[in-house]
Amino acid sequence: MKxxxxxxxxxxxxxxxxxxxxxxxxxQSGRFGTFLGDYWLRFxxxxxxxxxxxxxxxxxxxxxxxxxxxxxxxxxxxxxxxxLIFQKYQADA
Numbered sequence: 001m002k003x004x005x006x007x008x009x010x011x012x013x014x015x016x017x018x019x020x021x022x023x024x025x026x027x028q029s030g031r032f033g034t035f036l037g038d039y040w041l042r043f044x045x046x047x048x049x050x051x052x053x054x055x056x057x058x059x060x061x062x063x064x065x066x067x068x069x070x071x072x073x074x075x076x077x078x079x080x081x082x083x084l085i086f087q088k089y090q091a092d093a
Contacts, residue, residue: 004090012083018076025069033062 025032035056041049 006085007088008087011079015076015079015083018072019080020076022069022071022073022076026073027069028064029062029066029069033058036061036065055082 033093037054039056041047
């Protein structure tokens with residue numbers, strides 16, 4: 001019984017961390033995406049590119065980073081729910 005409780009605690013802590021990291025990534029995706037877009041722009045020929053290209057690249061960086069955050073957040077949330085349900089059924093048994 002102790003091993004199951006330790007495992008549930010381990011999964012709960014990891015799930016909580018994933019939820020926190022995922023939400024930080026989601027809310028900071030604009031900042032990270034703009035930083036990567038600026039980094040991309042620096043390495044273009046002469047350090048300049050058409051504004052439409054820059055906007056396209058930056059927007060795609062922002063979306064990609066936000067998607068990573070959503071995946072982490074979802075995995076963390078699912079692990080939290082699974083841990084809580086597992087603990088409830090263990091307590092009933």
